[in-house]
Amino acid sequence: MKNKIYIIKTTFNDIKDVNKLQNILLEKNLASCIQINQIKSAYIWEGKICNEDEIQLSIKTNKKNAKKIESIILDTHPYEIPQILILKSKASKSYLKWHKNELRD
Template sequence: MKMCIVQTTCKDIQEAKTIAKILLDKKLAACIQISSIESLYIWNDELCEDKEKLLSIKTKKKNFKKIQREIKENHSYDLPEIISIDIENASKEYKNFIGENTK
């Protein structure tokens, strides 16, 4: 089973929890961590600084497109970050946890 971490950022904890709960309810993710971060980026040729929530979504790699669709449908940003990072190594027990808790 191939696994990955999908990352996205949200404007606030409410939006982050909404997206997390949707993904968990649909069994598209086994675990989602929400962290507080500060982001600096260029948008419309301007330097922006925002406090955001980072979601680290642990899942099977095959779920990426479905997760991407759910994030786009439930996100307030015009261009949400949606990236996938392959998990090369994980304990057998953690692989089993992801496998048992996702479609």
């Protein structure tokens, strides 16, 4: 599975929290790229339907760093139960080469 990119998806409601996490991950070379998107989320929380504006992060990393990133998210996230989805994905050879060069081993 060395040729896989791991994509971690999480959401926040405040850009300050997004910036804090992105800076931690990029400064430590735990992520090669973080995409940030404004989204609308609909979900059930404590028996009620909620509709919220959120900020979604797609964090590109490797298997080893995915566990570290999950831990950092859990330690720093303001939500009681943050969304943390870890997906394996294939990538083009050129993107994969760049990605690997940007990460800490």
